[in-house]
Amino acid sequence: MNRPYSAKDHLPGELYSAAQVRELDTLAITQIQDDGGDTCGFELMCRAAEAAFACLLERWPEEGSVCVFAGPGNNGGDAYVLAALACHHGLDVVFYTLGDHSGLSAAASRAREMALEAGVEPQVFRGELVYEGQVIVDGLLGTGLNKAVQGDYASAIAAMNAHFADVLALDLPSGLSADTGCILGCAVQASLTVTFIGVKQGLLTADGPDICGEVAFASLSVDPLLFHQLSASCERISWDRLERLNQRLNPRRGNSHKGEFGHVMVVGGDHGMGGAVAMAVEAAGRCGAGLIRCATRTEHVAPILVRRPEAMVRAVESGLELQPLLAHSHVIACGPGLGQSSWSELLLQQVLNASTPLVLDADGLNLLASPGWRRDFSERPVIMTPHPGEAARLLGCDIASVQADRFNSARQLAAQYQAVVVLKGQGSLIAAPDGRLALCTDGNPGMACGGMGDVLTGVLAALLAQGLSPWQAARYGVCVHSGAADLAAREQGQRGLLATDLMPYLWELMN
């Protein structure tokens, strides 16, 4: 029997869209057929159900019953086989169907026969869920979800969610888009999701992580060579994974000096927003920049120096004093607390005129989105770090449209601006202009608080200053930032986490 492994840190590094997994299914079925096996996908369906049932037994070893929901597609087919296995194992099975099961696929029909032979008694779900046990299996909708869930399906999902039992979702929670991680209408809230053949990209961003519960992956013993026939849509990264890929920074040479680790210039901090630059400065320092300068409003100079006397902080009150300072910098980080005043515009103008590697954040992005500011960064190493609100302004759409397809939004921004783009939020995405995408599975909702983005800006600037390319720095920086937040939250909890709490953990992880 297949033993799928669980824990999100052990998921494979390749993520796929629904269409790509369908392609993999077809390739795998063809191979099984060529090897003298069945021709319709029933073999794969059996492997999927076996893997999910193994997970069920491992997670709920004491449970004597299971309630199974089956939709009219192959996800329902998986559910039929799982129900048959449960019967053979001596579990009581309550089995509900939704949709028209007279037109099942060849594989799902065989699955249904198998279930009937095992003694499963399917009943059409009529709105009432009668089940006393602890485990519900959701086989309603999988990668074939193609419209918003409503009607009987929505009632079934509401009944599953209202029931006290835990839900094991087959492939993905019904109602979740495998491609975008958005809930289409409504979705099952799972405790455990066993996903098959390839990890669907939508499980790990937007709403995905909230409704999947724990994610386990079952390869269904598909020949790894088949995966070489198509490239993954997105790479999954995490702090642990970068370590396994040996992508940490090298230890420093003994005979090194501060000039080798780059000079960062942090630009921003209009009236009332000095903290933003202070945090970017400190994060850049804790991530190893050789020297940090800061150009800001007069009133912020002393407070920043008190907190971080290591930094060289200059007042640029007229805005014009910035130009010569920029000439001494290896990397510019612009945007934290920049504001949108004429002072802010004057500073940004000079930053955009320079050719130094740049991290552009916050109001730097908001100004860039306004008429007449649009730039093409193909000649300059640039990382842009929008949260969904800033991304919406840059794309000229609303936030809901950005979140409705984060993968596409990130890709589009990277292509439009010819820069590496970090689209922040749960499952932060990193997009390169050439179409590469990475998704970071670290991070937690404790990070949803003011200042976290400013810290990321400092982290990224320090990494560029130490010689990483924008793509490397963004991947590494997002993981170290989220990894630090996870360590901090593990100590004291997520609620109440502050951006400055990350500093000691950044320092630790960078070494």
Ligand SMILES: NC(=O)C1=CN([C@@H]2O[C@H](COP(=O)(O)OP(=O)(O)OC[C@H]3O[C@@H](n4cnc5c(N)ncnc54)[C@H](OP(=O)(O)O)[C@@H]3O)[C@@H](O)[C@H]2O)[C@@H](O)CC1
């Ligand atoms: N292929 C393989 O070999 C393997 C596949 N595997 C399994 O198959 C799953 C994919 O199966 P699938 O392609 O049949 O799609 P599935 O998710 O069952 O749904 C399609 C049905 O749902 C319906 N429907 C859609 N949206 C709806 C809505 N909002 N509300 C109501 N109905 C809606 C849609 O109706 P239609 O719109 O076409 O009329 C259609 O009838 C995959 O996730 C994995 O679990 C594994 O066994 C491994 C081997």
Ligand SMILES: Nc1ncnc2c1ncn2[C@@H]1O[C@H](COP(=O)(O)OP(=O)(O)O)[C@@H](O)[C@H]1O
């Ligand atoms: N729910 C969440 N899960 C994971 N990471 C999050 C979550 N909410 C916020 N973050 C991270 O925290 C940071 C917040 O940045 P941002 O919104 O720019 O904050 P600010 O502008 O206040 O500095 C980003 O790196 C983002 O990815």
Ligand SMILES: [K+]
């Ligand atoms: K499902």
